Amino acid sequence: MKIYTLHKKQKLPITMDQAWDFLSDPANLKIITPDYMGFHILSGADRPMFPGQIIQYIVTPVLGIKTKWVTEITHIKDHQYFVDEQRFGPYALWHHKHFIREIDGGVEMEDLIDYKLPLGVLGQLAHPILVQPKLNEIFEYRTQKLEALFGTFKGKS
Template identity: 65%
Template sequence: MTLYQLHAKQVLPISKTEAWQFLSDPKNLKTITPVHMGFDILSGADKKMYPGQIIQYMVKPFPMLSTKWVTEITHVKDGEYFVDEQRFGPYSLWHHKHFLKEVPGGVEMEDIIDYKLPFGIIGSLTHPFLVKKQLQKIFAFREQKLNELFGKIDGAQNELTLKKIGG
């Protein structure tokens, strides 16, 4: 079983409270997702985030391919972190941890996503040129959009790594 991990960090010049208010509102996910992804929330985003919340989306991971994505918010520590896990969707496994930490001049957002692709060896062969590139584009867009919305800290070093972690 091949597992992959995406690890991203971004520093923004806002308070932890402001970052939490934005990131913990499921409706804001559409704002930080590229338009070409055809991202639409179908249900479950009408309340503040809570453990057990089920959110349904339509997403277009690649041209000509739309799919329903259902996630569950499994853990929430108000103002600190939350975890979403895919229940149905394009991945065999999707476990996404979101952390917030105060740093000088703002807040550091950290994402750790452990994921597995479907279709065995075929899925693994598509990772470098399809899935990995798509995730890099999504997170680059997100970084740019968050900088537009909240500003940027001069000299802040944002990070994005994707690696194989098992299998």
């Protein structure tokens, strides 16, 4: 059983309150997801994030195939982190930790995602060709979109 990890960091020139308000609002996922993914929230994004919250989406990650994705917000520490876990969807495992910390001149967001693909060896073969590049592309889009919304971090790296 192969479990992959994706680790991304981004700094933004905004306050902790601005970062937390935006990132912890499930409705904003659509804003930071590429349009071609056909991202649509079906239910669960009608209130502020809370532990146990179930959010249902439709996404079209590849070849125009619509996929239902159901996640649960399992952990939250206000203004520090939250965790979402897939309950139903395209992955055999999806555990996404979102950390936000204040830094000089803004905030640093850190994402740690542990995931496993379905289909055993076939999933492992698809990972470097299809899945890993697609995840990197989605997170690159998110980076660019957040910079367009909030500006580019100019502080110390």
